[in-house]
Amino acid sequence: MKVFTEKRPLKAYLSAIKSEKKSIGFVPTMGALHAGHLSLIEAAQKKNDIVVVSIFVNPTQFDKEEDLVNYPKTYDKDKQMLESIACDVLFYPSVKEIYKDNISSNHFDFDGLEHQMEGKFRDGHFNGVGTIVKTLFEIVKPNVAYFGQKDFQQLQIIKKLVKKHHLNLKIKGCPIYREEDGLAMSSRNVRLNLELRKAAPFIYKTLKKARKKFKTKSAEKVVSWVENKFKKHPLLDLEYFTIADEKTLETLIHKESDKKYRAFIAVFAGDIRLIDNIKLKQS
Known part of the structure; x- marks a missing residue:
């Protein structure tokens, strides 16, 4: 695996490729890698000649x-994981390499999705x-960049x-990778203590029940049911639960047969924020 910390030599190497x-597949990450990240890399390896992970x-x-x-910052462990699945290239830049001396965001218009x-709940995040x-x-x-559907928005x-x-690449969304008990894999999960880790699968269990209820009940009733479930939970605090149009991400008011909907949730387990989502069917 080739490791680059600077843009210029990486660009030169990839230009030759x-x-x-x-073809170049790309998986951008923030490190603290887990099996969910590896599933994205493996998806990229199947379809591309070379895979770059940042x-x-x-x-x-x-x-x-x-x-x-x-x-969590676990570079040495991350590097070993990437080597274990024969990743081709790792790009590991410093903040200065990316932002120089101006650590600030550009402003984007995402047509309301943001x-x-x-x-x-997260000012300036997008x-x-x-x-x-x-x-x-x-x-x-x-040629193609790969992202997990856990962060569907x-x-x-x-x-x-x-x-x-007008960027010349394709974006591939890959299925949410879950622990055996259903908890969506996240780099933040390692911060959960034993008690919170045992409680966290309640999130996905509730999403699955909400999906079932959505087939026969209105969105308003499903939302109310989920909110009540979390009010009674001693360890998990619901930040939001919403049912939204998959395309516009606008909150559902009245079901329409030709639209696809998804339920989205954000929950605090102590001070650790966990998100998840699930595709819904209307019947």
């Missing part, structure tokens, strides 16, 4: 300083995401970014 008409904890997408400070759900993802795309110039926003800025 492109000149040989080889590890960069992006400061501009954190709305709280303590979240940035507490974000104002829903996560955007309501400007930070847009800034780093666009920067990384311009450095790596991949982010996935839709990145698709919008590519379309609006």
Whole structure:
């Protein structure tokens, strides 16, 4: 595995790869890798000649300083994991390499996608995401980039970014990778103590029950049911639960047969914020 910490030599290396008409798959990460990340890399390996993984904890997408400070950083372990699955290239830049002396976000218009759900609770988050993802795309110039559907809103926003800025690549959304007890894999899970880790699968169990109820009940009743379930939970605090249109991410008011819907949830387990989502069927 080749490791690059600077943009210029990485660009030169990948330019030579492109000149040989080889395809480049790209998996951007913030490190603290787990099996979910590896599933994205393996998906990229199946469809591309070479796979690039980036590890960069992006400061501009954190709305709280303590979240940035507490974000798990496990570079040596991450590097070993990547080597174990024969990853081709790792890009591991410093903050200075990416932002120089100006650690700030550009402003993006994602046609309203950025104002829903996560955007309501994490001020400036998607400007930070847009800034780093666009920067990384311009450095790596991949044919296809791979993202997990756990961050479904982010996935839709990145698709919008590519379309609006006429970037020459495809975005592939991959299924949520879960622990055996259903908890969506996340780098934040390692921060859960034993008690909270035992409680956390309640999130996915509730999502599955909500999916079943959605077939016969209104969105309003399903939302109310979920909110009541979490009010009674001693360890988990619901930040939001919403049912939204998959395409626009706008909150569902009245079901329409030709639209696809998804339930989205954010929960605090202690001070650790967990998100998840599930596709819904109307009948």
